[in-house]
Amino acid sequence: MIKFRDEIKDLKAYRPGKPIEDVKKEYGLKEVIKLASNENPMGTSEKVKEKLIKSIDNLAIYPDGNTTILKDELAKKLDLKPEQILPSSGSDEMVDMISKTFINKGDEVIMADITFPRYISTAIMMGGIPKIVPLKNWTYDLNGMINAITKNTKLIWICNPNNPTGTMFSEKELLNFLEKVPENIIVVYDEAYREYVTRDDYPKDNLKLLKKYSNLIIMRTFSKMYGLAALRVGYTMASEEIIENINKIRGPFNVNSLAQIAAVEALKDNEFVESCYRINKEGKEYLYNEFDKLNLEYAPSETNHIFVNVNIDSEEIFIELQKRGLIIRPITGTWIRVTIGTEEQNKKFITLLKEVLSN
Ligand SMILES: Cc1ncc(COP(=O)(O)O)c(C=O)c1O
Numbered sequence: 001m002i003k004f005r006d007e008i009k010d011l012k013a014y015r016p017g018k019p020i021e022d023v024k025k026e027y028g029l030k031e032v033i034k035l036a037s038n039e040n041p042m043g044t045s046e047k048v049k050e051k052l053i054k055s056i057d058n059l060a061i062y063p064d065g066n067t068t069i070l071k072d073e074l075a076k077k078l079d080l081k082p083e084q085i086l087p088s089s090g091s092d093e094m095v096d097m098i099s100k101t102f103i104n105k106g107d108e109v110i111m112a113d114i115t116f117p118r119y120i121s122t123a124i125m126m127g128g129i130p131k132i133v134p135l136k137n138w139t140y141d142l143n144g145m146i147n148a149i150t151k152n153t154k155l156i157w158i159c160n161p162n163n164p165t166g167t168m169f170s171e172k173e174l175l176n177f178l179e180k181v182p183e184n185i186i187v188v189y190d191e192a193y194r195e196y197v198t199r200d201d202y203p204k205d206n207l208k209l210l211k212k213y214s215n216l217i218i219m220r221t222f223s224k225m226y227g228l229a230a231l232r233v234g235y236t237m238a239s240e241e242i243i244e245n246i247n248k249i250r251g252p253f254n255v256n257s258l259a260q261i262a263a264v265e266a267l268k269d270n271e272f273v274e275s276c277y278r279i280n281k282e283g284k285e286y287l288y289n290e291f292d293k294l295n296l297e298y299a300p301s302e303t304n305h306i307f308v309n310v311n312i313d314s315e316e317i318f319i320e321l322q323k324r325g326l327i328i329r330p331i332t333g334t335w336i337r338v339t340i341g342t343e344e345q346n347k348k349f350i351t352l353l354k355e356v357l358s359n
Pocket residue numbers: 037038089090091092093116159162163190192220221222223229232233234
């Protein structure tokens with residue numbers, strides 16, 4: 001009999017939502033809108049696409065396994081050393097690599113209850129023990145996380161702003177938290193949605209913290225605001241020692257050539273980022289307004305998605321909206337997560353939501 005590792009016995013494979021083409025076929029629909037995965041509804045920068053088209057001839061060559069140009073460009077832009085930066089195949093791969101680098105069997109790993117799901121699955125995969133701290137008002141309870149620390153704690157995951165609730169904590173709260181975490185415990189700060197934040201008290205200028213806290217790891221991605229989810233590219237920053245150790249378990253060519261080229265180009269197109277920021281902010285205000293009119297409760301979002309209570313079972317509304325050609329993400333109880341789309345997509349979502357709620 002084949003024996004698999006005990007640690008993966010109870011893990012469930014990631015179940016992606018149905019592809020748009022399958023939903024079209026199943027319900028006989030011409031058009032399906034996906035507001036389920038927090039992708040960029042504005043697509044990708046035209047400048048990035050042009051560069052990619054020009055780069056398509058080099059596919060027979062392995063990628064630069066050292067991601068030299070991308071690291072150098074990031075280092076220049078962020079005023080870090082290239083040795084403090086490690087690109088990955090999306091933040092997903094980095095969550096996996098961080099867990100493999102640090103978690104021994106029996107280590108406790110602190111995380112929130114409603115947050116990015118790969119934190120818990122990779123902790124379990126390594127034989128770690130997840131210590132779950134419930135959100136408070138749909139926001140990270142950083143004091144609760146501090147109170148959950150024991151002598152067995154190895155690592156703490158914090159996501160700011162949080163997926164799926166969209167909520168954030170302030171720079172002051174982050175600093176207060178970091179001061180209280182013993183320096184032998186790794187803190188991973190995942191800021192996949194940082195580019196969307198509108199509040200002034202967000203820790204925007206946080207790379208300086210890497211100098212002060214040698215246990216801090218900061219993760220970013222090109223999948224959201226930069227519109228490169230399909231290419232799989234993100235990057236992580238920490239001390240040279242941490243990066244050197246994560247790098248030991250990295251696959252040799254983990255970031256493909258097109259992803260590297262696109263990421264470098266995407267960093268230059270501020271105009272695209274600014275317009276996506278503005279459209280997202282306007283979309284958020286429109287959706288807030290419509291939710292208010294419908295008397296629906298929602299968590300304040302600093303991301304490109306909103307966590308909203310539709311007052312009926314989230315699985316049920318998911319199915320009803322899907323039948324009508326719109327895909328959202330059911331989260332818990334009567335709460336769903338909807339990605340902020342284009343103006344047209346947001347209007348369509350509200351029309352269909354009203355239709356389902358009135359039935
Ligand atoms: C909080 C958070 N972290 C990480 C990721 C992974 O992003 P990617 O692997 O596309 O870079 C996501 C994706 O939705 C996310 O929401």
